[in-house]
Amino acid sequence: MSLIHEIDFGTPKSKSETMVTLTIDGNQITVPEGTSIMRAAMEAGTQIPKLCATDMVDAFGSCRLCLVEIEGRAGTPASCTTPVMNGLVVHTQSERLKQLRKGVMELYISDHPLDCLTCAANGDCELQDMAGAIGLRDVRYGYEGENHVFAKSHGCDNDAWMPKDESNPYFTYDPSKCIVCSRCVRACEEVQGTFALTISGRGFDSRVSPGMNESFLGSECVSCGACVQACPTATLTEKSVIEIGQPEHSVVTTCAYCGVGCAFKAEMRGEEVVRMVPYKDGKANRGHSCVKGRFAWGYTTHKERILKPMIRERIEDPWQEVSWDEAFNFAAAKFKGIQQKYGRDAVGGITSSRCTNEETYLVQKLIRGGFGNNNVDTCARVCHSPTGYGLSQTFGTSAGTQDFDSVEDTDVVMIIGANPASAHPVFASRLKKRLRQGARLIVVDPRRTEMVESPHVKALHLPLMPGTNVAVITALAHVIVTEGLVNESFVRERCDWSEFQDWATFVADPKNSPEATAIVTGVDPKLLREAARTYATGGNGAIYYGLGVTEHSQGSTTVIAIANLAMATGNIGRPGVGVNPLRGQNNVQGSCDMGSFPHELPGYRHISGDAVREQFEAMWNVKLNKEPGLRIPNMFDAAIEGTFMGLYAQGEDILQSDPNTKHVVAALSAMECVIVHDLFLNETANYAHVFLPGSTFLEKDGTFTNAERRIQRVRKVMTPLNGLADWEVTIRLGKAMGFEMNYSHPSEIMDEIAALTPTFAGVSYARLDELGSVQWPCNEKAPEGTPVMHIGGFVRGKGKFIITEYIATDERTGPRYPLLLTTGRILSQYNVGAQTRRTDNVVWHSEDRLEIHPHDAEQRGVRDGDWVRLASRAGETTLRAEITDRVAPGVVYTTFHHPDTQANVITTDFSDWATNCPEYKVTAVQISPSNGPSDWQKAYDEQARQSRRIAPVVEAAE
Amino acid sequence: MSSSPDKLVYMANQIGKFFQSQGHDRAVQGISEHIWKFWDPRMRKQIFAHLDAGGSGLDANVRDALEKLRLQA
Numbered sequence A: 001m002s003l004i005h006e007i008d009f010g011t012p013k014s015k016s017e018t019m020v021t022l023t024i025d026g027n028q029i030t031v032p033e034g035t036s037i038m039r040a041a042m043e044a045g046t047q048i049p050k051l052c053a054t055d056m057v058d059a060f061g062s063c064r065l066c067l068v069e070i071e072g073r074a075g076t077p078a079s080c081t082t083p084v085m086n087g088l089v090v091h092t093q094s095e096r097l098k099q100l101r102k103g104v105m106e107l108y109i110s111d112h113p114l115d116c117l118t119c120a121a122n123g124d125c126e127l128q129d130m131a132g133a134i135g136l137r138d139v140r141y142g143y144e145g146e147n148h149v150f151a152k153s154h155g156c157d158n159d160a161w162m163p164k165d166e167s168n169p170y171f172t173y174d175p176s177k178c179i180v181c182s183r184c185v186r187a188c189e190e191v192q193g194t195f196a197l198t199i200s201g202r203g204f205d206s207r208v209s210p211g212m213n214e215s216f217l218g219s220e221c222v223s224c225g226a227c228v229q230a231c232p233t234a235t236l237t238e239k240s241v242i243e244i245g246q247p248e249h250s251v252v253t254t255c256a257y258c259g260v261g262c263a264f265k266a267e268m269r270g271e272e273v274v275r276m277v278p279y280k281d282g283k284a285n286r287g288h289s290c291v292k293g294r295f296a297w298g299y300t301t302h303k304e305r306i307l308k309p310m311i312r313e314r315i316e317d318p319w320q321e322v323s324w325d326e327a328f329n330f331a332a333a334k335f336k337g338i339q340q341k342y343g344r345d346a347v348g349g350i351t352s353s354r355c356t357n358e359e360t361y362l363v364q365k366l367i368r369g370g371f372g373n374n375n376v377d378t379c380a381r382v383c384h385s386p387t388g389y390g391l392s393q394t395f396g397t398s399a400g401t402q403d404f405d406s407v408e409d410t411d412v413v414m415i416i417g418a419n420p421a422s423a424h425p426v427f428a429s430r431l432k433k434r435l436r437q438g439a440r441l442i443v444v445d446p447r448r449t450e451m452v453e454s455p456h457v458k459a460l461h462l463p464l465m466p467g468t469n470v471a472v473i474t475a476l477a478h479v480i481v482t483e484g485l486v487n488e489s490f491v492r493e494r495c496d497w498s499e500f501q502d503w504a505t506f507v508a509d510p511k512n513s514p515e516a517t518a519i520v521t522g523v524d525p526k527l528l529r530e531a532a533r534t535y536a537t538g539g540n541g542a543i544y545y546g547l548g549v550t551e552h553s554q555g556s557t558t559v560i561a562i563a564n565l566a567m568a569t570g571n572i573g574r575p576g577v578g579v580n581p582l583r584g585q586n587n588v589q590g591s592c593d594m595g596s597f598p599h600e601l602p603g604y605r606h607i608s609g610d611a612v613r614e615q616f617e618a619m620w621n622v623k624l625n626k627e628p629g630l631r632i633p634n635m636f637d638a639a640i641e642g643t644f645m646g647l648y649a650q651g652e653d654i655l656q657s658d659p660n661t662k663h664v665v666a667a668l669s670a671m672e673c674v675i676v677h678d679l680f681l682n683e684t685a686n687y688a689h690v691f692l693p694g695s696t697f698l699e700k701d702g703t704f705t706n707a708e709r710r711i712q713r714v715r716k717v718m719t720p721l722n723g724l725a726d727w728e729v730t731i732r733l734g735k736a737m738g739f740e741m742n743y744s745h746p747s748e749i750m751d752e753i754a755a756l757t758p759t760f761a762g763v764s765y766a767r768l769d770e771l772g773s774v775q776w777p778c779n780e781k782a783p784e785g786t787p788v789m790h791i792g793g794f795v796r797g798k799g800k801f802i803i804t805e806y807i808a809t810d811e812r813t814g815p816r817y818p819l820l821l822t823t824g825r826i827l828s829q830y831n832v833g834a835q836t837r838r839t840d841n842v843v844w845h846s847e848d849r850l851e852i853h854p855h856d857a858e859q860r861g862v863r864d865g866d867w868v869r870l871a872s873r874a875g876e877t878t879l880r881a882e883i884t885d886r887v888a889p890g891v892v893y894t895t896f897h898h899p900d901t902q903a904n905v906i907t908t909d910f911s912d913w914a915t916n917c918p919e920y921k922v923t924a925v926q927i928s929p930s931n932g933p934s935d936w937q938k939a940y941d942e943q944a945r946q947s948r949r950i951a952p953v954v955e956a957a958e
Numbered sequence B: 001m002s003s004s005p006d007k008l009v010y011m012a013n014q015i016g017k018f019f020q021s022q023g024h025d026r027a028v029q030g031i032s033e034h035i036w037k038f039w040d041p042r043m044r045k046q047i048f049a050h051l052d053a054g055g056s057g058l059d060a061n062v063r064d065a066l067e068k069l070r071l072q073a
């Protein structure tokens, strides 16, 4: 194994299809028009010296090191800023060029510390490399003159010197090493889109400056790391590299946080991770990352991680550490006992969207084959189950239609109920890049999100009341139909025409007009009409949506309404358009694909279908139950009723992530055996009898499937600290229960999946190694996968329009609960925060806050930072208030990353009509000043403290 | 919300409301198909028992859909 070196071509790739031929150093080379001479040379294998150019950002032409000679042209143009032309004859090396380059280099070095031996970038420094490349042997100028290197010069303070900025927890900024190449500034603008950095001052006084001479932490910086990657020197360096040293080998793997699925190089020294660097060949992220994937992996070795299996008879007892075998036998005996006493259907399990496809597949196999029932569900239940239902009804597949590259061809982007800048940051960066090129943006969200407010982006914002998505989207359709903006030829060719007519008649009804629905939606009809016209007529229109769409009592209806809108305007079936769910967790798509739902086998095939079921029976050598099993909320109800008594939860903290915490506590307490398989003693583990320690994504092989249906490899870079990878744990648990599953490597599990699932037929580890990644369907018809779906026709045949009547949720405001609470996420934390809370990311978000409009706050006597009591019909909690007009009057907002907040004590158990996906996004609440934590919070804390005790190990006397 | 059968009645009616605008026949078809596809047998048994006990609270289309489903089962 060695370090993977990615070639830096110096300037970005040109997309032009016109080719140009030129001669560089006597070699003919043909490249697309718009390519720089520097890039053309590199493609031919010649590296022209450079400092300020790098291929993630546009050329700037400031360092003058990359000079070349062109026959017939005077002077020595910079190769990074000079485009190729037919017939050019270029020389990259000559006496004159050598002298010029040495002169440039001498100037740089004379203002640069010469402590290379102890510098963190030693071995990975472009300044060092270039000094070597151009043959710099001596520097004529001393350090006596003005410099940025020393704190003191001639015994006085040196005003040009600046101390290190170590405010960011993950990287340092050492201005004394800066060569002011502005690569960092351009990376922050062009790649990340945050514009946190500038070059302040001029000439010798030029400095890289976060914000207005702030610290990195105090500035707008979101810690994505793009500037650190771009920096050619040790000026911006990961603290982990400073501590450990340069890595010696690297392995490509996939981020385990969000549904973007960024590819990373895990750069290692032995089994220690030195740093995670985004991989340029990653097709989802194209070399970019966010703070979570890039830096927040320290949880993998956090001291609170549990590494030994534990059991206990009652949840009041302290945990007993035991061997793996004891834990498996204990769990198996409990589960078998429960099935004997209460029946075969009294146990079940939950698969995780954080685990690999292979692990998820095994858990559902264990439940269907080993437990003998279909009580398997997944955390996708509580986020994207309506996506599966809605898109399969209308289009015929339970997945998004595009790849992320598609955004580069989009002219109008409509974001509904999603905040990609926080939850899908790398996609947001790619989107913002497109918006800066002129694409238009429509945001449908109760809150003025970061997308609406981001620099150099102008958004048309429709701030609707929470819970009125269907009314707003149907009103958009109303405008499109009544103003004659339907793409009739598309609809006639690709969709069922008579269903379309029924639908068109329904949406055209004046009761669905923007004017008539404004009373409930709160959206200005003029803005809504403008949005509809823009989407229908502005060129390629793409819809991206998130949990603000799905987590409602009409979640599935909203997904259907979105699909209707895309079909009516012909925005389906080519690059730049489509309907794209932004999936929350890394493997939500995969866990759904792998048969995690109680009614479906892998590949979304109903369990009652005899042909499909028989295939699985033959492969698994077991008889399967043909009735659908319980969904998570149904499991809870059945537990309280006394018919569901045992649960195996892999990598999912249902107690913290599911709504109506009190109801979940009651359900878990009623069960006789809860098995939690996780990294940490999570909240659910407080009610568990068996704890099986989990492994992290760095410790196992497998695959994740991101929001674009892209299947990517997760590669093991270190031995599991807990001893077993998660797939091995499931196999051994099955074995203890008498159900044999034999695999020696996850690749064999994938082979079985491919053999049983037509959309995965072409997937294998060999294929993934060869292509890097594939998007399903991947089979004989599409051996390289399918970036864009429904080209030329819908998967289900004809696109299906379905009428979407707006039905107000039963969760209503009233005199006692006059405000509407909606929930969301922030950038630095992930989901229930179990991982990110155990990293330095807490510097950005140490607690959940309640956002409230100044008007509502004043009425209640609440000041910024005050503790407030937040009460709903389900329960109450306390947290601190943040007064902001990002939310409209009547609406309050919070995140749910911290267990102390217990935001789900507040949420009710209303749910989506089709899938029972809980209605997180609308809860009627009241707010009043408070002194601190509620009684429930205190009692809960006490129970958690008691429940987390681990009995000291008593050495047995020999 | 208390537990079943109230909750099941509520869920069934919620499904019914989605299909309402499609007219009686398609609604009954849609509702029964949905319940057959997504409800586990113990939930179906409970709602049938509730139907036998008079089926109070069930909307008309939902009631018809459940009758139809029971004949199939």
Ligand code: SF4
Binding pocket: A184, A187, A188, A192, A194, A195, A196, A197, A220, A221, A222, A223, A224, A225, A226, A227, A228
């Ligand atoms: S870390 Fe990212 S956001 Fe922060 S300054 Fe660097 S590029 Fe900009």
Ligand code: SF4
Binding pocket: A177, A178, A179, A180, A181, A182, A183, A184, A185, A208, A230, A231, A232, A233, A235, A236
């Ligand atoms: S910090 Fe690094 S990338 Fe930025 S200007 Fe200085 S040397 Fe260049």
Ligand code: SF4
Binding pocket: A255, A256, A257, A258, A259, A260, A261, A262, A285, A289, A290, A291, A292, A293, A294, A424, A425, A426, A427
């Ligand atoms: S959390 Fe998402 S956006 Fe951030 S690095 Fe990981 S996959 Fe990429």
Ligand code: FES
Binding pocket: A049, A050, A051, A052, A053, A060, A061, A062, A063, A064, A065, A066, A067, A078, A079, A080, A081
């Ligand atoms: S690399 Fe071309 S001017 Fe710096």
